[in-house]
Amino acid sequence: MNAKFFPYLSLIIVCWLTTGAAIIAQNAATLLESAKREFKKDYAxxxxxxxxxxxxxxxxTAPNNPEIHYFLANALDRVNAANASWVASSNRIKVAEISQHLERCISxxxxxxxxxxxxDPYSKLGAIWGSLAMGYLAQNLPDSARWAFQQGKSRGAYLDPQLELCRNLLNSCSKNAVLFCSGDNFSYPLFYxxxxxxxxxxVQIVDVNLLNSDWYCLYLAQHASNTLLREGLSIDAIPNLVSWKTGLVSTKINSGPCGKVKNFEWDIPQLMNGDFLLRSEYILLQFILGNQFDNEVFFTIGFSKDDLLYLDNHLEFGVLVQRLNPCMSQVQKGAADYLRNYSITSLPKSQSAIYYSTDLVNQLNFYRIGYxxxxFQLIELGKLDDAxxxxxxxxxxxxxxxVPLFSATLGDxxxxxxxxLNR
Incomplete structure (x- = not known):
């Protein structure tokens, strides 16, 4: 070949390689977007x-793309949940594969x-290993459950500041209380x-979001305190939708600071699903009616008014928890009282892993909101020095x-x- 053609040949090779790489990247992006569209469809x-x-x-074609690893982990988790239900022994290998993709995403x-x-990837790690652990608990395999939780922590979930927050949360609850959780970010570290x-x-922990799943209802049927369940209620046989008439709901007050007041009632004016309660809503309602305040009832932060069945006007704010108080006119424990008893010692000297997990940043800001x-309460009372x-x-x-602020609104x-305070 004539030497004068070598520069052109080199240019052709470079162009071919560059174009090929661009096509590969474009194909990976197209496949990723196609997968994302599946997540945006109705679940069914x-x-x-x-x-x-x-x-x-x-x-x-793009092995170092963290977003692909993240979405693949979530897709595999949904396939796993649909096919294997809660049976832990069939999930173990699949959970390990999902975990590898999340760990790769984080690295x-x-x-x-x-x-x-x-x-986020850290919270998802905690959720998949926590689900595996709960599956083992449902089968009365506590050693296997401990192993699964420890696997989650060793791989990057259940960070120390989060566990400290959850210890404070549990210590906000009275002895033998019932604690309703609003989602995975609270429930799995608490179960851990x-x-x-x-x-x-x-403390009896109930994850309200999981109440619509069959395996969790089976778990509660085996492990929930009898005082929480109405006599004759078969929790694992409740349908997905339960017919219910809106209006006043009432239950007895067997104990507590309400004095001569022996009944508690509140209004459920409307339902998200017309004349039906979701299974999770129905079980929550039956827990409250069956308990009759023999055990104090707490909710984690993060519930909407609908999720709370319109109990929001009967909740006493406690920074990390809200206590169901049937007699709100009584003297309530202030947020400052909770904060004084909280241990906040596990935060690092710099942002590091806290900054990396956006879910953890959001959780830690609950402290700040409580403060x-x-x-504000102290300022309203004129106690400026205390404030x-x-x-x-x-x-x-x-x-x-x-711990960066999680919203400009909180900063303002x-x-x-x-x-x-400076006026």
């Missing part, structure tokens, strides 16, 4: 097996910046503490250079409180 029409197949093809980008579903550390195992509300002391405690215990609220 989703084809997660096809989404997982597309994501595997995308990963073959590629510790602070995941791609499109997120309901949980009770299962691996036997910490506050007297802000307590400061200033609490503001200083907040800035010392929850510094913004370690705290700034206005400072203005009130």
């Amino acid at each position: 029409t989703q084809d997660m097996a096809q989404a997982a197949q597309n994501l595997r093809r995308a990963l073959a 590629l980008t510790p602070r995941y910046a791609g499109e997120k579903l309901s949980l 503490l009770q299962t691996t550390e036997n910490f506050r195992s007297d 802000a509300n307590a400061i 200033k002391a609490l503001m200083a405690a907040m800035e010392s215990r929850i510094p913004t250079d370690v 609220y705290i700034a206005k409180l400072k203005e009130s």
